[in-house]
Amino acid sequence: MLDRDLIRKQPDVVRAGINRKGLDSSIVDRFLEVDSAWRAAIQAVETANAESKRSSKRVGELMAQGKKEEAEAAKVEIRAQKENLAVSEAAERELEAQLREIELEVPNLPHESVPDGKTEDENVVVRVVGDVPGFDFEPKAHWDLAESLALLDLPRGAKIAGSGFPVYTGFGARLQRALFNFMIDHQTLVNGYHEVYPPYLTNRASLIGTGQLPKFEDDLYKTQDDIFLIPTAEVPITNLYRDEILDAADLPLRIAGYSACFRREAGAAGKDTRGLQRLHQFDKVEMVKFCTAETSYDELESLTQNAEDILRLLGLHYRVIEICTGDIGAKGSKQYDVEVWSPGVGKWLEVSSCSNFEAYQARRAMIRYRPEAGAKPEFVHILNGSGIAMPRTFAAILETYQQADGSVVVPEVLRGLVGTDVLRAA
RNA sequence: GGAGUGGUGUCCGAGUGGUCGAAGGAGCGCGACUGGAAAUCGCGUAUCCGGUGUUGAACCGGAUCGAGGGUUCGAAUCCCUCCUACUCCGCCA
Secondary structure: OOOHHHHHHOHHHHHHHHHHOOOOOHHHHHHHHHHHHHHHHHHHHHHHHHHHHHHHHHHHHHHHOOOHHHHHHHHHHHHHHHHHHHHHHHHHHHHHHHHHHHHHHOOOOOOOOOOOOOOHHHOEEEEEEOOOOOOOOOOOOHHHHHHHOOOEOHHHHHHHOOOOOOOEOOHHHHHHHHHHHHHHHHHHHHOOOEEEOOOOEEEHHHHHHHOOOOOOHHHOOEOOOOEEEOOOOHHHHHHOOOOEEEEHHHOOEEEEEEEEEEOOOOOOOOOOOOOOOOOOEEEEEEEEEEEOOOOHHHHHHHHHHHHHHHHHHOOOOEEEEEOOOOOOOOOOOEEEEEEEEEOOOOEEEEEEEEEEOOOHHHHHHOEEEEOOOOOOOEEOEEEEEEEEEHHHHHHHHHHHOEOOOOOEEOOHHHHHHHOOOEEOOO
16 A cells, blocks of 8 residues: 555656556556545535534533424434435445555555566576585486475375375474474574464455455465465564554564465466475465664665575575566565575575565554654554575475485484484385 | 453543543643652643645644444444453363
């Protein structure tokens, strides 16, 4: 959601930003049209309402003075006023609902530093880090390694739940558990995030707050109680402070949490579905920051570094991509993706997406802070990033640390938690 | 899941249809008293939306007593639905 005043006063700026993202800016004109109608309507309602309130007060006075007949006459008059009021109220409500609907769909504007581009092909590689893993044999894909080492049971996952619901078994389950312990410990104990463990289902208001709704309902798993399985812990964590005014002294707030994530992604089947590349259920540590406008771009840089830490410490080869305007999506102002190199699959796999939403989510979720006592509350800037997504990291570990005999060396930082140095076939 | 009780301003707490944005208290701010402080006394202390206007002074209008709907000329107060907290019972991990 953008500042209404910005759209009213500088519609060209808004249009230009939306156009840079390659999205349809005609929504600005729809907004302006409905907005001016709504403002006229609310004026009419408030004037009529003030009038009938005054009249009602008079009834009270007349009754108190015992002038019953005059009071009755006034009542009749008020009834007529009320009928008119009801009509203009209905019109106003309808316009307000329309305005809200449009407002929720107006995309966020890209930050000026975001590179222009139409598709992901124009994303910019910011840095490539770590050694390219070299092999004197043909590296295998993680699905083959996981099968021979009995780390995953994908067929049984498909049987009990469906395709895209992996079962981790034995040392696979243990490696998974080691990974998320390592990640959450690093982000909280080393990088100073406050740890939370969130609910896995949230209500509509929360999903509107972070921007998944109303647009992407088809991508979510929904329950009969109108609450939804979370697609990311971004939703519960960001909404922790929905409708709240934060203390300026507490900013920036940095929060991290581990959760399972559920993505229906209707229509996404068919591409990159092999192994652990694209799943309906996966695990992830998520980092969320609430800060002021002054620091949010610095916070984005450190957020990305925090995500990178995990890959660096695991000794994996990765790169950081700056997402171009055409690929950034509706919500973000600026976004970096972190991709790990998967030598067996021969691809870069996205394991983190770090975004600054500026005040876009804060406006939707009404999350503000008071710059100083007595001052008007301002919207915070909100950022989030994965720190990091588990399955693709799991895949990259197997593929990067595989040996000619099919065994996999456990990265040093995980050995204590996994309980072995090398994963071998039984 | 069943039965019951509650949800009021920063906090505590009164208020069962009429001038209530809401008594009283605490806290906080300003002032008086004091050498200074405490105590005491006086005054002031919500948020949001729209408009005029300024550029973030002021003024006008509106909304807000968990949320939404209803009854009524008029609702914090009556009715309905929902959310939520607590107590008891049942069930479960």
